[in-house]
Amino acid sequence: MTIDWTLLIEWIVKSAISIAVMLAGFAYMTWAERKVAAKLQTRIGPNRRGPFGLLFPVADGLKLIFKEETMPIGADKWVFILAPMITVVPALVVLAVVPWGPSIEVPWRTPEMGPMPLGLADLNVGIMYILSVTSIAVYGVALGGWASNNKYATLGGLRASAQMIAYEIPLGLSMIGVLMLAGSMSMGDIVAAQSSMWFVAYQPLAALIFYIAGLAETNRAPFDMPEAEQELTAGFHTEYGGMKFAMFFMAEYVKMIGVSAIFTTMFLGGWQGPFVEQVPLLGIVYFWGKTIASLIFMIWVRSTLPRLRYDRLMAFGWKVLLPLALANVVFTAAVLVGRNEGNFLAAGIVTAILVLVVIVVAVVAFSRKRERPVVAPKTPLVKN
Secondary structure (H helix, E strand, C coil): CCCCHHHHHHHHHHHHHHHHHHHHHHHHHHHHHHHHHHHHCCCCCCCCCCHHHCCHHHHHHHHHHCCCCCCCCCCCHHHHHHHHHHHHHHHHHHHHHCCCEEEECCCCCCCCCCCEEECCCCCCCHHHHHHHHHHHHHHHHHHHHHHCCCHHHHHHHHHHHHHHHHHHHHHHHHHHHHHHHHCCCCHHHHHHCCCCCCHHHHCHHHHHHHHHHHHHHCCCCCCCHHHCHHHHCCHHHCCCCHHHHHHHHHHHHHHHHHHHHHHHHHHCCCCCCCCCCCCCCHHHHHHHHHHHHHHHHHHHHHHHCCCCCHHHHHHHHHHHHHHHHHHHHHHHHHHHCCCCHHHHHHHHHHHHHHHHHHHHHHHHHHHHHHCCCCCCCCCCCCCC
16 A cells, blocks of 8 residues: 555645644634624724734733643542543534635646645535534533532533533534535535525525524523533633633634534535636635634624523523424425425525514514513501
């Protein structure tokens, strides 16, 4: 068996670039969140430590590096140390199957090798890879809370695990409609199938379910229950400090980038856009532009919506998202019988209208429930 050193070096370089982009994205997502949230809430935001506060992530990183590392008495040492790594590694490798752009011709590849794909790998089971890798992060959260020898951290780990498992099911089901439309589990084939129309037009309900479940998977507001300080004193990472806490923190932001990139690939056409055939590198601009727009929307949601109560959070996942995701799969399969693009678009429009009607009805019902008059308690009789 001979090793093609050209391909090996190419894979190593692309892997290094991918990890560097994710780490830099994590660092400057913390800056972007402060800046965008400040704009939305009419505040100033970071304006020190460099122009426009751009050195803020560097200062935060140095602070966490030099912070004292502590470990609770009675903690399981090795599990306590490994838990942050188990959480952050899947977040870093999940984008291995996501194409950043179209394949391009490069001088070091022979005609037999073909053009170089702008991505690490295009597996024929890309969706299965994503679901498998993302499910591993649950172990890091649960083990981090359990190994801390702290009842609050253990409860936080259990609640976070229950939340992630509950929302992982509708997340996976929302991908099935895209899988049926593309006829493949390869992320490259899914992008190619959206050359005429993005799948968000055919699958608006699936896109909505995927995005909501993705917010819950990344523990973002309004689903940031694992970090409900007023209930669990910061949840599963209560006992973590320094770089171990930074790794949990990094996992959240890297997973945000991963969810946004996967959403872009599956529902927003990935790197597809005008003039990509003439200038292939434009595909990278389109891909990351859509991903950044999704990330800004996540910040907007966090700056706007309050945290859900835990029982309502779980009920929403099991009683609302799961039935809707199952109904979307059945509806998509029924429409696929016709195999007509007009049928797909009409079904998408009807689904979008139904989703809007359901949202409006739910908002009105919730508002009326809140406006119920409060009956004053009866004044007790006072005997002389």
